[in-house]
Amino acid sequence: MKRPETFDHFEAAWRPRVEAELERLLPAGEAPVGQVQEAMRYAVLEGGKRLRALGVLAAAQAVGGDPATALVPAGAVEVLHAYSLVHDDLPAMDDDDLRRGRPTVHRAFGEATAILVGDALLTLAFELLGRLPELAGVPEGVALACVRDLAQAAGSGGLVGGQAADLDAEHLEPTPALLQTIHAGKTGALFGAALRLGARVGEAAPDRVEALGRFGQELGHAFQIVDDLLDVEGDPTVLGKAAQKDAGRRKLTYPRLYGVEAARHMAREQVERALPLLEGLDAEVLRGLAERVLDRVR
Template sequence: MTDPGAAAEPWRAEVDALAARARQALEAVLPPPEVPPARIHEAMRYSALAGGKLLRPVLVMAAARCVGGPAALTPAVERAAAAVELVHTYSLIHDDLPAMDDDAMRRGQPANHVVFGEAMAILAGDALLTLAFEVLADLPRWGVDPAVAVQVAAELARAAGTQGLIGGQVDDLAATRGAPVDLATLRSIHRRKTGALFCACVRIGARLGGADAAALEALTAYATAFGEAFQIVDDILDVTGDEAELGKPVGSDARRGKVTVPGLVGLEAARRMAAEATERAVASLQPLGQRAAVLAWLARSLLQRRR
């Protein structure tokens, strides 16, 4: 297999195009700001359209195209990709709350609770989460087999629940409050808090694109390693990153006493671990050949990530 990460610029342009489609899909599924109750819709849109990388919806669409070709990029896939971003945004709003991570900035702007107040931020997060499943429940109207739509909804629900994102956050909070954490425990937290949603993205796209069992297995292995690399790099950036580029304060992990990979093994070892996870992600795509070029490029781009 030719190294799909070698020719960067064509893949960057494709990823940018997918991100633009994701943003259009988000605009389409979010309630208009003037529809009553306007304040909650304004709060939802404030965070969902704040200019994030849209990496998760891009992964949904790239996985669908990987297994189903260009024809797989249907409006249904775009809407499913938007649903994933709604769940991600809900999690960010709630993570930033004073009861959680107590962060005042997100994506280069004041956090939702700073602008709208804590009560409205909680409701905005709740509304984004419920809207995501409303969007998925509507997929049969967009041509998706109802059985596949159920599988897709189940993928996202599992990733967002107590065995995924929420469970990871519970253990992350416990670790911040002094519970002992070794590297194996930290990896478990990361697999759930960060990695589970990445796995759901890729598996949702694969299911909507018509993946067979072998392709679904390969893409799941890719997403698992991708999520590991992403979180390690995120931990590294909290130590070494530039606040203006990140769009949020650096050093917040250390201030909160949060256990991170660099904190446990040191920066250089953390960088090696990120590189190893990236290589595992790319290697997992081998059975899919050049069809997986964009996914491979996305994995390799993690090591150059600055925000």
């Protein structure tokens, strides 16, 4: 197969395969646990941009691997991302009613089911990585390294830690260091893991895995700055979720701390500082992914 050279081509070729893989990997919804499994499918399928999954696939390709081998880890990353959205939307957390243009899981299925759906999705992400040898012919040691990477990114030192700092921020002094911690955890960690997983299943050398992981971390940080900007300036009908919510919650964001124009500039700087990490790689698609992260409107 001829390699697509731009991110748009890459996305057109691979996003449908990510969707098909997610459809295949999610449990089917049999009684008596049918409602939870049905709600798991609702939470994951349809409407996601799949930028993290595409990051996994693009990283695999950038190190000379076959993106098809990376479809299962890409699915695991999207499933884990979906869990974090389901729990983040809960009434006790951000209390959101709308996500990807539809009612959030707790609005559609109830709060207890939403808690269980998040738990089941988080667990499923690790089950999929545990089954990588069987599902994608990945060596056991590589699969186990993927488990470690994803767990470290998702845990209290990563995603959960970022969410916790985000919720606490209204009680804490709004410093640049705290803002950095929030963004690095909330979004940087999982983008970093996405690129690490892609590099690993592409059989990259350890220093390549590190470099791509750091690039992903910076890219995720920029993604979160843009997310904060979209909350200020975005169109809810395009976003598929409410906007203008951060200010009312006294969230600590880049626009709040630095203003809109400076924040926009900082997102681009964050990406540009990270680009040298891609040197020596066939990384046109990853550079295109970075542009998409900066220019996105949802």
